[in-house]
Amino acid sequence: MRIGIDARPLISESPSGIGIYLLEILRNLERNENTTYILYTNEPIRNQDPVLAGFEKHVVHGKIGTFTICFGLDKALKADKIDEFWGTEHMLPLFAHGVKKVLTVHDLALLINPKWGSRKNAIMQNIFCRLSCKRADKIIAVSEATKKDIVSLLSIDANRITAILNGGGYGKYITPSNEECKKIKKRFEIEAGPFFAYTGNIEPRKNIVTILKAFEIACDRLDKTTSLVLAGKLSWRTQPIIGAIEQNKYKDRIHLPGYISEEEKKYLMHNACAFVFPSNYEGFGIPVVEAMSCGGIVITADNSSLKEVGGKAAFYVQKTDEVSQLADRMVQCFNLSDAERKKLTVDGESWAAQFSWKKCAHETQAVLEQG
Structure with missing residues (x-):
């Protein structure tokens, strides 16, 4: 054949x-x-x-x-x-x-x-x-x-x-050397404290403006050193996104590093307070699996395939345009105890292994x- x-x-x-x-x-x-x-x-x-x-x-x-x-x-x-x-x-x-x-x-x-x-x-x-x-x-x-x-x-x-x-899974996360960790933190300007992360194209369907608005609300209630990393290619129709960054009162703590390596992506997903992925629509949603597979805590949307892919191991927002709901989820993930975070990590890794x-x-x- x-x-x-x-x-x-x-x-x-x-x-x-x-x-x-x-x-x-x-x-x-x-x-x-x-x-x-x-x-x-x-x-x-x-x-x-x-x-x-x-x-x-x-x-x-x-x-x-x-x-x-x-x-x-x-x-x-x-x-x-x-x-x-x-x-x-x-x-x-x-x-x-x-x-x-x-x-x-x-x-x-x-x-x-x-x-x-x-x-x-x-x-x-x-x-x-x-x-x-x-x-x-x-x-x-x-x-x-x-x-x-x-x-x-x-x-x-x-x-x-x-x-x-x-x-889409990465397998068990392996922590980089101390020297490599320092380099990654410096590149993404996250040496000062905790951070949230998103990886993927920077475009309207991915709901980036909602992430930015929710980050601002969450920061009003969180550690003032908390930052946000939006890692990925500036795709198209990005003017509203750039405008939302400029208008954000915490814009100095919002970082767009552009293209990142797989190792850098794993580090961000593993170490973030949460990997934030409230996309308006996904045919599958590989980033959700990637984040879980390397021990990340995931916030995603309850739409399209994302509930199917995230299962019970993710946090969900019911409406992708509800900024306050996403902000609440971000604060919730920030305040997880070590025991809660460990359980979610184990559950996520186990769930992601099937993909x-x-x-x-x-x-x-x-x-x-x-x-």
Whole structure:
């Protein structure tokens, strides 16, 4: 069996999001001589991860990746004698006759609220993701919540959809050396006292303005040295976020370090009073699993997939626009006793352990190789 894969998420030297999802699945596949996987992209893959060396690669040149996948693969798939194509990024070849099609849907955020993304991306998802779901023989949803979204928003038969939970855990947290800890504290300007942390893209859907407002209210009731680290790429429509920082009376204690390493992210998640992630919507919510896996205390939202992913090991806010509720949760986490914090850490690590990339890969492989 020959399976083609949309490998565009791996083009970047430092993949994130869907790129990490695909890379981890490829890493954990149980390879056999009866199945060949071919990676398709619209430009050469720059990622140097050793696991990619074991896969055939086919570059089908095109300026716009979506159009290349949807309209430009027919001849290549036929020439390569592809039996099945796996769309990893919401899109499928729409006119590849005789090729079975499997599609992974990570979320339908831009169908739910087009303002959570650029106008171009919202139009793309509305047209091409919708068409791809209709034409897919099988669909993989990354959570039960996302499966329900596909059924309700796109009127897809639930029997065509398999929910396969992502991985995402780090495993047992290992404390860095004293010297490394000092460097991390200095970089994030958290030497002075306790802190709250968020990691991920800085964008409207992640509800950053609410975090900022809640931090201000919480600081009125907490240690005056408490700080907030918002670590991640400034994505888009960030002006309201930057404005909220400038207007915050504790703006000198709000830090945006930009891109951070995995080790730095683990440190922040483990050592924060709480990892604060009240997103408006997530198809899965990998950061929640990451934080729990390295012993972090998590505050997240009771919406989309987040309750499914956080289970009983997280604190929740019922309404993502309720600033006072999030502030109360932050104060609650700040004031946890050592015994309470230890129990939550143990419960979180235990809960996060079920989200395995190996399990995700094996379940995905089973869907792909059903033929």
